[in-house]
Amino acid sequence: MNPQDLLVYLVTDRSLCLGRSLEEVVARAAEGGCTMVQLREKEADTGEFVALARALHKLLKPLSIPLLINDRVDVALAAGVEGVHVGQSDMLPEDVRRLMGPDAIVGLSVETEAELLDAQNRPVDYIGIGPVYPTQTKKDVKGSPWGPDGLRRAVELSSLPLVAIGGVQRDNVKDVAGSGVAGIAVVSAICSAPSPTEATRELVRTMKEGAR
Amino acid sequence: MNPQDLLVYLVTDRSLCLGRSLEEVVARAAEGGCTMVQLREKEADTGEFVALARALHKLLKPLSIPLLINDRVDVALAAGVEGVHVGQSDMLPEDVRRLMGPDAIVGLSVETEAELLDAQNRPVDYIGIGPVYPTQTKKDVKGSPWGPDGLRRAVELSSLPLVAIGGVQRDNVKDVAGSGVAGIAVVSAICSAPSPTEATRELVRTMKEGAR
Numbered sequence: 001m002n003p004q005d006l007l008v009y010l011v012t013d014r015s016l017c018l019g020r021s022l023e024e025v026v027a028r029a030a031e032g033g034c035t036m037v038q039l040r041e042k043e044a045d046t047g048e049f050v051a052l053a054r055a056l057h058k059l060l061k062p063l064s065i066p067l068l069i070n071d072r073v074d075v076a077l078a079a080g081v082e083g084v085h086v087g088q089s090d091m092l093p094e095d096v097r098r099l100m101g102p103d104a105i106v107g108l109s110v111e112t113e114a115e116l117l118d119a120q121n122r123p124v125d126y127i128g129i130g131p132v133y134p135t136q137t138k139k140d141v142k143g144s145p146w147g148p149d150g151l152r153r154a155v156e157l158s159s160l161p162l163v164a165i166g167g168v169q170r171d172n173v174k175d176v177a178g179s180g181v182a183g184i185a186v187v188s189a190i191c192s193a194p195s196p197t198e199a200t201r202e203l204v205r206t207m208k209e210g211a212r
Numbered sequence: 213m214n215p216q217d218l219l220v221y222l223v224t225d226r227s228l229c230l231g232r233s234l235e236e237v238v239a240r241a242a243e244g245g246c247t248m249v250q251l252r253e254k255e256a257d258t259g260e261f262v263a264l265a266r267a268l269h270k271l272l273k274p275l276s277i278p279l280l281i282n283d284r285v286d287v288a289l290a291a292g293v294e295g296v297h298v299g300q301s302d303m304l305p306e307d308v309r310r311l312m313g314p315d316a317i318v319g320l321s322v323e324t325e326a327e328l329l330d331a332q333n334r335p336v337d338y339i340g341i342g343p344v345y346p347t348q349t350k351k352d353v354k355g356s357p358w359g360p361d362g363l364r365r366a367v368e369l370s371s372l373p374l375v376a377i378g379g380v381q382r383d384n385v386k387d388v389a390g391s392g393v394a395g396i397a398v399v400s401a402i403c404s405a406p407s408p409t410e411a412t413r414e415l416v417r418t419m420k421e422g423a424r
Contacts (some may be wrong), residue, residue, distance in 0.1 A: 028408070034236060045301040046283055046284070046301070046303045047300075047304065048301070048302045049300055049306065050303055050304070053407045071258055072286060073286035073289070073290070074284060074285035074286035074287075074289075074303065074311070075286075076284070077285070077286075077311050078303055078307040078311060084259075088259075089257040089259045089260070090257060090259055090285065091257045091258045091259060091262055091290055092259065092262070095262065095290040099286070099289050099290060107379070145340060189364075
């Protein structure tokens, strides 16, 4: 994968889209320059999940924005998307890689330094690290938030590109951008923004400036 | 697939195993002659689901008892089991067949006559039809119970083998056996039996007698 695709990575949450459809929010985020999208669904039946994945893929593929599926290799294979993102209690990265093939994008979440170090030897393309800040979106976290200093340390420890997730918003993205991570993954900062296009555009601008 | 494998088909539910492990209950059911097993998990994380599938497969494969996974093609592919069973809101049978390959066993649940007729044109090996009787295990059913007479009518309408599910117990299995279905699928009749071995043995005996 191209590590630049990690710059501003939208992770979806339909419940945070303020009544707008997921397709609508994702289309607006794409317009604003988001570089990758992860479809995350914890309630949908498999049939609906596949249909959603196909709808988003139809929208994103012509724009060359990779679409990943959270947790579900079956949905990713059925919809023919670019990759899968797994957490520590999901399918083992080795199994994901075997089923998805060598060209798929595979990401893995880590929350602790031990998990970060362990992830270095897994067949994944990038690591999602978090939470950066305290967050309401994901409550079952193991460690304390990494913060920009923690991220800087993590970047030194990791040979795989890192995407920072958890509590990243327009107010704090500058600090995150300066930490050396390859990108940020955001949920509410885009899904719940009055204008997902503008919100994404601003995050992209700040991340590009921070990377200099 | 061999339609005789449908004769007494165990569908698992860990919460109904009376504190015994799933491996224990499945091993005892296999001992009693159950002909096929479906691993059904609605709460487990994917990692645990795959581990459970592997554990059951290790136990069943040497006995040549096919193992299917409810809903999840990803778990089936990762564990290398024999097939997948889907419901009406799960992945489309066409997608399941494409991902699982021509040799896999694919089953589809139907609850109404319209679904039964529609299923005839799908790439599946058998149809799970239910509920036969009112049941506590599955509460979100669309139609009224089929009963033995309904099953007899369904058998006439179907060119695919039928497995009757929902409320089948030792007290009523004789009526079901006489309806012409290829087999019964049971959850609590085996999972919650004081002796899963004996319970299975008795169901197998009655089904074989009924089929004469």
